[in-house]
Amino acid sequence: MMHPEQVQAIIAEGIACAHLEVAGDGHHFEALIVSAEFIGKNRVQRQQAVNEVLRQHFDSGQLHALSMKTQTPEEWGATRG
Template sequence: MMMHPEQVRKIIAEGIACEHLEVAGDGQHFEALIVSGEFAGKSRVQRQQAVNEILRQHFNSGALHALSMKTQTPAEWSETRG
């Protein structure tokens, strides 16, 4: 079963409070920009582990193969946008 980017976006949004969330992909490989205040004080690895945990059952079932993610706090996101 292939997943649609909107399904991945919905699962992430249900698992973590997001200020901004973008998901793109082809059904197997996805890219996400996840902006959440919950990332404050966490390392890049800790942030990715939190997102991977939300999606774990989908990775384990084979529905989701690869997710490349950029995780930022609202302040970091604001800085990158200038």
């Protein structure tokens, strides 16, 4: 079973994040991932990039479900007001 901190560390190693939050119960996780790497990519491409970083953990069964919100720094700033 993985902890939110572990998932967060794995994402941070693979994607340069301006902001990153991960919460979860060990089986299901939710993440807010803000990265300049998402500029010019659509929602599906962004999620594919995150899934690729986590692929070995999904494939091994350590990670089962991740709901994610992916934003560029500009999009995140706009939603924060």
